Amino acid sequence: MPAPSRTGLLCALTATAALLPAVPVHAAPPAPALRFGACPASVPDPPAPAHVECGRLSVPLDRSRPDGRQIHIAVSRVRAAGPPAERRGVLLVNPGGPGGAGLPYAVTKRAKLPESVRRSYDVIGFDPRGTGQSTPVQCGPMGGLFDSPGQDPVPAGRAAERVYLDTLRRTADDCAAGAGKALPYLSTTRTAHDMDAIRLALGERRISFLGVSYGSYLGAAYAAQFPRHIERMVLDSVVGPWGWYDFDRKQSRALLRQRAEFLSWVAVHSGRFGLGSNGDAVRAAYQGVRDGLARRPVEGFGAAEFDRAVYRALGRTERWAPLADGMRAYLDTGSTGQLRPAEPFDGAASRTYEAANRAVKCADSHAPTPGRVVADIRRIRRLDPQPVLTGMEASVCAFWHHRPVHNTPLGSAEAPPVMLIASEHDPVTPIEGAHALRRRLPGSRLITLHHDYSHGVFASRGNACVDGAAAKYLVDGAVPSTDVHCLGPGLPSP
Template identity: 70%
Template sequence: MHMPPRIAAAAAAVLCALVTTTAAPLPARAATALAFGPCPDSVPTPPAPDRVECGHLTVPLDHHDPSGPRIDMAVSRVPASGTPAERRGILLVNPGGPGGSGLPYAVTKRAKLPASVRRAYDVIGFDPRGVGRSAPVDCGAMGGLFTAPGRDPVPVGPRAERAYLAAQRHMADDCARGAGTRTLPYLSTEQTAHDMDAIRAALGEPRTSFLGVSYGSYLGAAYAARFPHRVGRMVLDSVVGPWDWYDFDVVQSRAMLRARDTFFAWTAAHPDRFGLGGDADAVRGSYLRVRRQLAARPVDGFGAAEFDRAVYRALGRTERWSGLADGLRTQLTDGRVDGLRPTAAFDGPESRNYEAANRIVKCADGPGPTPGEIVADLRGLRRLGPQPVLTGLEATACAYWHHRPDRRTPLGGPAAPPVLLVASAHDPVTPIQGAYAMRDLLPGSRLVTLDDDYSHGVFASRGNACVDGAVGAYLVDGTIPEADVRCGGPGLPAVS
């Protein structure tokens, strides 16, 4: 796969709100113990006898200035279910993003972990800074991102390209107003890694064991770079490549085109079930016809932008492919978009917070692209596929960001202990070459690959005994495999 050249070469109003809603500026002080109590309704209740409890920890907005303003971090905990002799400490978990809420994840992810891991660890969830109940950020209109129907996200021609860039500029301006230019630099992955260590200290633990999925893998690598001596057992699942965020987004967009081609061929193999054509080209034609129709005549606020978001979501998990194919057929036969429209509202409060935090974190983590690079990559993606899925090109707004970091977030390093990486061989959301590149930054680490798999999220997610056994044994026993592990995957999904 061709890599972008840069990979190959490799607080204003809301600041006041962040401070006044948590605490006034305080002098530097040691981390205090976390006091746990009941959780908000957004955190599910685990089945008895397990229990979940929640608390908060006050941390510096800037960990390099501990006497400055402070913010609240929301934390959840499900205690280990085993005996004291079985306990291995704490296992922090992160669901991805940037922008994903981790507070309920301590419950939902723990329920899928092997029993031996549940017995060994207190599973700790937390909302990263800027997310959920940890000083959440809001970017307002975000350059029209939440307008329905949205502008066609694939610009064709110089005029449309200029409009695309203008929307990115407006998004950057909206985030500067909403989050505050003085706050933007401190909502970074590196600062969140410091928050993780503050949680560890407040819990009185000598080491942080960690399970990070997708963006969580990037966060774990940042923690390993900054606190290598505090790393316990670390699992990085569905690994984000250690590149500038914009370069990663371009790699992902290319992988989405490959995944879409696989989806077309899979759908064509079942013409009687889906009725979209008997070969991949015919299915592609049906897909493009749906998109053209929705771009020209949106249905109930569902147009080209909303369609592309639905496709992006569906391509990342093969269990959603049948629903996508059915939705395409329904739109062609009777014009309805029910099967394509996601069940959750895209413009709800949680989604707005997610999309804002996503851009703010990415743009705080390192240098952004130039407008010229963006246009060149847009044209390159259109050459690969006339209607590419550009939903994941989130770091384009960094070209106009009001804070311009001059260095990339440090990741991994020779001082970090070996960790375990996990990847799906054909994951379009975090392509596997990112896992290879991240492994190089973590000497002695091993990669567990789920072959013949096309989905995002692997450990305690795909139900693969080989993966779950290897990772579970590492978390409980601490033994790194002697070599990389290859596990047989499920192949393309069955048709129901």
């Protein structure tokens, strides 16, 4: 797509077709109170004078049996900073995943939101069921996922493919044993119902929602179930309306494109990184690092851990230089210190995240067959013999013990106009997902950040065009007359 002109950017941003009707924030039905108090240590304090408070809400594990087993949903709140006359209601926020804990997100994301949004909304965070402090799911060893070093995630040859499938089977067995009867109920649709329970407990007639990455999928699921309970909705870095396995396949191909961009970028800055002056030379250095770690892991850091580091770095351009520096350090000294994440992968939070991620994905959509999993790995290896398959979590669904009867419903023609936001070259949630989802949300608009290569845009990239359009929509209900095109920063400086 050709780059938009700066005049076009300004016109697209300023033209608005309509203002969403305001809903009186006090016209709410009676609802049970959600009592708030002190928060756990995992929730940081916001800058004064703001204050965060936390509570728990009981909801049925199975909503068809409201008197059956109850689970607890952990909820956090930071009240609007402005006077009552400015208050627009509540803004639920979700950081992504599936598997991401959202309790601290009310503080951390709120700190980055435009001031007008902070003044207008009580920001509400919550841990979705199965995550954080909301009845976290446990899957035990997950087929050896937390072994260090881990099994090479890219099987080459029939023997390695058999081992790969056996690992998926053992992971599914571990989750079935760990989660037990709760396993089928850890789905996005059921989390959407939990969101509506939060709405009722807060005494709100409607809610606004900001979802990033998987949070966009959760928002679309809420729109499918409760379209008339939405005031305003911003879906950032959009997951497309596909089954999770198909989404993972699309992501794996986008990661190939992004890695090629990264390797070329490293070559352009050969004087800075010393890994080669052309793409082929840098690719050889990259492969040398991975092959070396596959042959001889360094203190538990092998090929699987390197692929995780690459996966993480490709999603945010500010991580490209540290990845290149880490590769150079390994080739020079054999050290992996600069390639390792700040937090260990096998920590308690990581274990809960990885378990919930797979439980949700496999509860949300149809599963592939084992034969298709192998065939798709072979296809992507024909495109590139060394792909990054770290994000292919839904492959485990081929052996899952509970299969959904249909894919998660997403979007609704009855929902109000939704604001979708996407980075042009995001490899984690490719922009085609935003275009596909908007067809299920009539009247919605798409804000595209062109010349950008990172995941997470609104109140994240520091782009005034994106943040201004999204804030105006949230605060004033201003729906642009056309899609909005904003100019991004391009590739980073090393």
